Amino acid sequence: MMKLNIYSKMMLSLLALVGLLLTGCNTIDGMGEDIEKGGEHIQEAAE
DSSP states (O other), X not given: OHHHHHHHHHHHHHHHHHHXXXXXXXXXXXXXXXXXXXXXXXXXXXX
């Protein structure tokens, strides 16, 4: 019974995180742009 409770909390947390990420980007295209900008910042930091 306890394992099911922990598993349920983990899944709920994961679904909430995915929901926040998707609503923050508004669209799949927007998510791609966000990822691209993140990659550009990493490249600039590496130089």
